[in-house]
Amino acid sequence: MATLIAPSNNLPHEDAEALRKAFEGWGTDEKTVITILGHRNSNQIQQIRRAYEEIYQEDLIKRLESELKGDFEKAVYRWILEPADRDAVLANVALKSGKNYNVIVEISTVLAPEELFNVRRAYIKRYKHSLEEDVAAHTSGPLRQLLVGLVTAYRHVGDEINAKLAHTEAEILHEAVKEKKGSHEEAIRILTTRSKTQLIATFNRYREAHGTSITKKLLDEKSDDFQKALYTTIRTFNDHVKYYEKVVRDSIKKLGTDEDALTRVIVSRAQHDLKVISDVYYKRNSVLLEHVVAKETSGDYKKFLLTLLGKED
Amino acid sequence: MATLIAPSNNLPHEDAEALRKAFEGWGTDEKTVITILGHRNSNQIQQIRRAYEEIYQEDLIKRLESELKGDFEKAVYRWILEPADRDAVLANVALKSGKNYNVIVEISTVLAPEELFNVRRAYIKRYKHSLEEDVAAHTSGPLRQLLVGLVTAYRHVGDEINAKLAHTEAEILHEAVKEKKGSHEEAIRILTTRSKTQLIATFNRYREAHGTSITKKLLDEKSDDFQKALYTTIRTFNDHVKYYEKVVRDSIKKLGTDEDALTRVIVSRAQHDLKVISDVYYKRNSVLLEHVVAKETSGDYKKFLLTLLGKED
Known part of the structure; x- marks a missing residue:
């Protein structure tokens, strides 16, 4: 379930005009920006972008970049991109900033196959490089094999579901992932080629056979990037809602909020299952996500996130 | 340039009716089958398939399978599939019959990126497995890495073209492919992620630096499947017309024609560049491809291939 509240009767041209008005004169009327863009789904926003361009011969995104600042600007920018284009940007930023391979894993495992392919199309359009080309250039060894796969x-x-295969491959994963014996080649083959349904059957089979989940106690302080990516891969396939709850929790728990991670989850999931993530968050932490967000962020950024969470300030 | 001669004013319903008539009564009128299907492009054939299904509630492909025999049946079957579906079938047959990884390399390197993706879509639709899943299941080690990539x-x-990159990567290929030093990981990364234009620049750079092409004397009788696949990858990227000329030449040169290979090249390229392949064949062998095909094949199979070659018997 989504948290986004978007009326179905908006008029793209009126929205474009209202935004233009918000930009004019002294300063920007951020409240209007939030009220409009925080209450439109991605299709509606693309219509507004086209209407704005048509009327004012100006790119709405560029104008917003010059009008807004800081985390608020970043969040609005990410929110109003087409979803595939947004994920292409998130992947590129993750690669360039180094080390946040979780973003690459999320995109690859949470999206439907056709959606993932659209991200690859958007990535090429934007960067004139393929996504796998850039992933491969930033990594090596088994981490490269896993992420490129x-x-x-x-x-x-x-x-x-092929039950026999689930049985065999649960044991292959046990050897390679849990016992850390031999090469990772087969584990990578399984995780990068099997259908999601088959993989979940394999993880379930693992739990039956070994009495514990495959990710349990998999990571420790010595874990390298490959092991972390492997862990995230299994977790996101198994239950991406639980995974996102953890990303949000960690983003807030830190000394100084990790705005990038918080923004990423909210803009990526507001139109999909942020309500479910938020419920799991409440169950786990006995505090409402919107209360924590309100406490840990401020200004227009806070207002915008709360709007996407379906809770105006 | 294509060899296929297809009039633009065909009527799918009339073609369907003529085919039906050819199936009725004693035996099949193969001549009509060849005259119609050998003179229609893939769009026209898909229209005929739909018209036939509409009028007779029967699958044209199934009917043809029961009417025709041997190499002729196989050639017609492959010809009338949608191109992406045909390549999915060719890839699957190659994997199941083991060892002909050249077919996998051809599909991956000769097709445009969007076409290759359509083959993956068609493959999943037909086999309920992904293409990479089946490739990975049949291979291991560097061969798997290369083919899956x-x-x-x-x-x-x-x-x-990034000239600096071409320079660096020509040397990486030299070390890994020619000198056979160290791991193949980087060579595989280059060949599986760079754009075709960039790869050709890299191969050209190689030739400048080393005075010979990278594939020259690369294979000998001790070469394994990985080395063969690597060789084919570089050749097809460099010049797939020359590559196909060689496939055709080898298919005929053998004691007993390799009908599968001959059929594959003719049905795959008749609508694209078979004329060019045929010209290169003539230049190389001083004999017309259609003469060799007429000499080495027989019956309706021969007539059908010659029709696709634009040369009726």
């Missing part, structure tokens, strides 16, 4: 996968979507 | 690539298409 994840971003380039086009998996079968269906209910078919 | 090739089939899953979605490369940038464009004229941009």
